[in-house]
Amino acid sequence: MTIAFVTFGCRLNRAETLDLQAKCAAAGHEVVAEPTAETDAVVVRGCSVTARAQRDCEKKIAHLRARFPNARVITAGCLPNAQKIDDLLGTVPNPGTVPDFEFHAANTSRAYLKVQDGCSGRCAFCIVPQFRGPPRSEPFSTVLARARDFLANGYREIVVTGCNLALYRSEGRGLPDLVSALAELRNSDVSHRIRLGSVEPGICDAALLDAMEAHQNVCRHVHLSLQSAADRVLARMNRPYKIGQVAAFCSDAVRRLGPRLALGADVICGFPGETEEDFSATRSFLGGIRFPASNDGSRTADFSFSHLHAFPYSERPGTPAAEMADSIPRAVRLERVRILEKDAAERAEAFRARLGGQEVEICVERDGAGYSGEYVRFPAPPGAERRSLVRFKA
Numbered sequence: 004m005t006i007a008f009v010t011f012g013c014r015l016n017r018a019e020t021l022d023l024q025a026k027c028a029a030a031g032h033e034v035v036a037e038p039t040a041e042t043d044a045v046v047v048r049g050c051s052v053t054a055r056a057q058r059d060c061e062k063k064i065a066h067l068r069a070r071f072p073n074a075r076v077i078t079a080g081c082l083p084n085a086q087k088i089d090d091l092l093g094t095v096p097n098p099g100t101v102p103d104f105e106f107h108a109a110n111t112s113r114a115y116l117k118v119q120d121g122c123s124g125r126c127a128f129c130i131v132p133q134f135r136g137p138p139r140s141e142p143f144s145t146v147l148a149r150a151r152d153f154l155a156n157g158y159r160e161i162v163v164t165g166c167n168l169a170l171y172r173s174e175g176r177g178l179p180d181l182v183s184a185l186a187e188l189r190n191s192d193v194s195h196r197i198r199l200g201s202v203e204p205g206i207c208d209a210a211l212l213d214a215m216e217a218h219q220n221v222c223r224h225v226h227l228s229l230q231s232a233a234d235r236v237l238a239r240m241n242r243p244y245k246i247g248q249v250a251a252f253c254s255d256a257v258r259r260l261g262p263r264l265a266l267g268a269d270v271i272c273g274f275p276g277e278t279e280e281d282f283s284a285t286r287s288f289l290g291g292i293r294f295p296a297s298n299d300g301s302r303t304a305d306f307s308f309s310h311l312h313a314f315p316y317s318e319r320p321g322t323p324a325a326e327m328a329d330s331i332p333r334a335v336r337l338e339r340v341r342i343l344e345k346d347a348a349e350r351a352e353a354f355r356a357r358l359g360g361q362e363v364e365i366c367v368e369r370d371g372a373g374y375s376g377e378y379v380r381f382p383a384p385p386g387a388e389r390r391s392l393v394r395f396k397a
């Protein structure tokens with residue numbers, strides 16, 4: 004079969020598509036980048052984190068069905084009616100088969116390693132658990148074997164991803180153990196590094212910082228699914244933490260991993276009932292205004308977020324939040340996103356400037372540029388090989 008893939012959404016979706024492409028190639032299917040009239044099947048891996056994201060996926064699916072009537076369009080990922088791929092593609096080999104990385108390597112410079120799926124959270128705005136089901140983790144030994152495959156196939160950066168990564172648990176070990184084991188993998192004498200996907204505050208703790216502190220080849224970049232920094236809003240969202248806990252984690256992280264640690268956050272603006280005061284609390288928390296990092300206020304935290312994904316709240320039918328009163332006008336939601344993004348752009352520039360004159364290490368991508376460990380993008384030195392890790396003065 005000739006199979007094309009269209010992927011929306013997060014790194015987890017990306018990792019799943021790359022895995023399936025490698026399996027399909029190993030099974031002798033022809034994996035193509037774009038569908039054509041000769042294509043037998045198109046796998047669309049969708050995202051429903053917002054209403055708009057779902058609409059975009061459904062538009063694409065309708066377009067593909069109209070444009071390629073002979074191709075079987077298969078929906079996967081976080082979409083209603085997502086189909087079981089293996090049944091449709093039929094001849095996908097068993098998980099033990101060595102995946103064929105050729106297509107993989109031709110199309111990605113960093114390896115996306117899916118280690119966990121599903122979520123036990125019940126966040127009031129979120130529809131993901133309805134699509135992804137309860138939490139489950141890839142076996143510890145399978146994950147290490149896959150990572151060795153990636154290293155043996157020339158990858159130097161492995162991005163660890165999951166639906167709720169911090170819930171990883173296998174063979175009695177959690178995410179910190181996995182991060183340490185991945186960092187300690189040896190692939191002849193070629194170095195590699197590990198980057199963490201987004202983690203849920205309140206679940207990631209000091210043990211994760213222990214693992215990061217002990218391994219210099221774990222990128223100094225922590226991206227938190229924060230959503231808000233106002234305890235009143237966090238409670239309405241049914242998030243399992245208070246902002247004081249997050250402040251303490253961030254302050255420990257900066258103290259232990261150093262001032263070059265890049266903190267990132269996902270934030271929802273305009274959640275039902277979010278007041279101007281709540282929004283200001285989130286804004287100042289992200290900006291690193293000295294923040295009480297202990298209940299008795301004896302310790303203040305000094306950190307700021309140099310990376311931000313801000314989203315306007317989006318009603319998802321079937322979620323508790325969609326039934327909530329105190330809806331915030333869309334214009335206000337968008338304005339709050341605009342304000343946070345402007346602040347974040349200024350902080351990102353300041354963070355980048357602070358790296359000036361210092362040694363950075365990037366993973367070189369197709370366009371001759373790449374991300375540093377702190378997730379700042381730099382052009383690669385001339386002649387740097389794609390997928391390699393190169394160090395130079397910023």
Ligand code: SF4
Nearest residue numbers: 122124125126129131
């Ligand atoms: S932790 Fe909450 S926001 Fe994240 S996937 Fe689970 S339910 Fe959704």
